[in-house]
Amino acid sequence: MSTIGATLKTAAWLLVLSRLLVTPASAQQQQQQRASLLPVARPGYRDRCGDITIPYPFGIGAGCFRDDGLQGFQLECDDSRSPPLLTVYGYNHTISSLSLATGEARAYLNALRMCYDSTGGFVSRSSDSYMSLGTSPYLFSAAKNRLVVLGCPIFGYFVDSSEYYISGCVSQCRPSNYAMPESTKSCTGVGCCQSAIPTGINFYQPNLFNFSSGDPAFAANVTGCHYVFLVDADWFRYSDRAYLNRTDDIVVPVVLDWAVRNVGNCSAAKRNVTDYACRSASSDCVDSKNGAGYRCNCSKGYEGNPYGPYLDGGCNGRHAPPHIPTHLSFFYLCYCFMIE
Ligand SMILES: *[C@@H]1O[C@H](CO)[C@@H](O)[C@H](O)[C@H]1NC(C)=O
Ligand SMILES: *[C@@H]1O[C@H](CO)[C@@H](O)[C@H](O)[C@H]1NC(C)=O
Numbered sequence: 001m002s003t004i005g006a007t008l009k010t011a012a013w014l015l016v017l018s019r020l021l022v023t024p025a026s027a028q029q030q031q032q033q034r035a036s037l038l039p040v041a042r043p044g045y046r047d048r049c050g051d052i053t054i055p056y057p058f059g060i061g062a063g064c065f066r067d068d069g070l071q072g073f074q075l076e077c078d079d080s081r082s083p084p085l086l087t088v089y090g091y092n093h094t095i096s097s098l099s100l101a102t103g104e105a106r107a108y109l110n111a112l113r114m115c116y117d118s119t120g121g122f123v124s125r126s127s128d129s130y131m132s133l134g135t136s137p138y139l140f141s142a143a144k145n146r147l148v149v150l151g152c153p154i155f156g157y158f159v160d161s162s163e164y165y166i167s168g169c170v171s172q173c174r175p176s177n178y179a180m181p182e183s184t185k186s187c188t189g190v191g192c193c194q195s196a197i198p199t200g201i202n203f204y205q206p207n208l209f210n211f212s213s214g215d216p217a218f219a220a221n222v223t224g225c226h227y228v229f230l231v232d233a234d235w236f237r238y239s240d241r242a243y244l245n246r247t248d249d250i251v252v253p254v255v256l257d258w259a260v261r262n263v264g265n266c267s268a269a270k271r272n273v274t275d276y277a278c279r280s281a282s283s284d285c286v287d288s289k290n291g292a293g294y295r296c297n298c299s300k301g302y303e304g305n306p307y308g309p310y311l312d313g314g315c316n317g318r319h320a321p322p323h324i325p326t327h328l329s330f331f332y333l334c335y336c337f338m339i340e
């Protein structure tokens with residue numbers, strides 16, 4: 001530990017000892033202390049929204065999240081909803097899970113849907129379905145997501161914020177009396193197609209290009225509705241053709257890769273000790289595989305929160321979690337504020 005750290009630690013101890021004499025730790029603090037030997041969020045801060053665990057560097061409220069100038073680690077929890085709704089502050093994307101271990105988050109987007117009647121007249125479309133991740137820590141996972149197009153004949157695709165093409169595919173029709181047995185079960189281009197997306201994507205605006213080609217080969221069994229959406233490929237199963245008749249809004253899950261992105265990689269990040277996100281001494285830095293930035297991982301044999309500084313979560317030896325006496329819980333809180 002650096003001299004300044006040691007000085008702060010001593011100062012914290014003195015402050016704490018003097019306060020302990022007059023201020024016993026509250027029942028609430030004691031309860032928080034007992035709640036977990038491997039705390040995931042900073043002690044004294046809210047670490048849950050409904051069933052969702054919120055580990056640091058994510059957090060709710062001022063001073064509780066990593067603030068490196070790029071929005072996105074700050075979250076909001078709307079407790080008036082049932083279940084409570086977790087969203088990214090400034091973006092309003094709904095989040096249903098966050099993982100330190102995989103560097104993934106799960107969010108939701110609206111499928112784009114266009115429906116026509118049998119004479120080709122416009123019937124209805126879905127509400128807005130674009131999603132912007134801006135300069136936040138999140139990017140769409142190229143490994144886990146696919147762009148899926150349902151219905152036929154249609155060319156579905158998505159564009160970036162400059163409205164240039166990123167990825168898409170064509171879903172064609174076949175007469176039902178010539179149906180291929182497998183094509184109703186797997187998404188291979190008849191009535192359903194899917195395409196992979198590249199890494200580094202932070203913007204998604206879907207589009208459907210309705211080509212009314214005169215080719216009768218594609219004119220049989222056209223579907224009334226067409227859909228396009230980016231989706232977690234493990235979640236989407238093209239076995240339920242009932243999708244093809246849905247006229248309500250369809251909300252689908254997408255996987256986001258998050259990383260600390262205010263610095264390009266680990267070697268650059270390690271040069272600025274105050275800004276370096278891997279606070280635990282027993283942690284390793286891992287370069288981001290999707291876009292610029294890095295993540296932290298507990299070293300082999302340790303577990304916990306690598307983003308938590310000393311005593312504040314941190315990575316702990318797997319078989320020997322530290323025993324922190326209850327009467328020190330006030331010190332525990334105070335120390336973490338002191339090193340801010
Ligand atoms: C944020 O998202 C929620 C859920 O999708 C929605 O109900 C709410 O209207 C949105 N708020 C804003 C300000 O866009
Ligand atoms: C394609 O769009 C045209 C109008 O631009 C419409 O008349 C036609 O019915 C549409 N066809 C399909 C299959 O959606």
Ligand SMILES: *[C@@H]1O[C@H](CO)[C@@H](O)[C@H](O)[C@H]1NC(C)=O
Nearest residue numbers: 174175176177219220221222
């Ligand atoms: C599908 O196409 C075949 C032949 O073109 C036609 O006989 C049949 O009625 C169509 N079925 C539907 C559901 O549109």
Ligand SMILES: *[C@@H]1O[C@H](CO)[C@@H](O)[C@H](O)[C@H]1NC(C)=O
Nearest residue numbers: 224240241242243244245246
């Ligand atoms: C969709 O609705 C049409 C007309 O009601 C029906 O003929 C068709 O079988 C339905 N398709 C699916 C996949 O449910």
Ligand SMILES: *[C@@H]1O[C@H](CO)[C@@H](O)[C@H](O)[C@H]1NC(C)=O
Nearest residue numbers: 263264265266267268269287
């Ligand atoms: C890390 O980032 C720095 C500064 O952006 C760059 O000069 C260096 O080549 C990068 N190192 C690696 C291993 O990518």
Ligand SMILES: *[C@@H]1O[C@H](CO)[C@@H](O)[C@H](O)[C@H]1NC(C)=O
Nearest residue numbers: 067068271272273274275276
């Ligand atoms: C290190 O990071 C801190 C906090 O983000 C920042 O204020 C400071 O300018 C950085 N120092 C250097 C040398 O980049």
Ligand SMILES: *[C@@H]1O[C@H](CO)[C@@H](O)[C@H](O)[C@H]1NC(C)=O
Nearest residue numbers: 101286297298299300301302
């Ligand atoms: C992080 O550490 C765990 C346990 O040591 C290991 O299984 C995992 O592969 C590591 N992740 C990365 C991205 O290195």
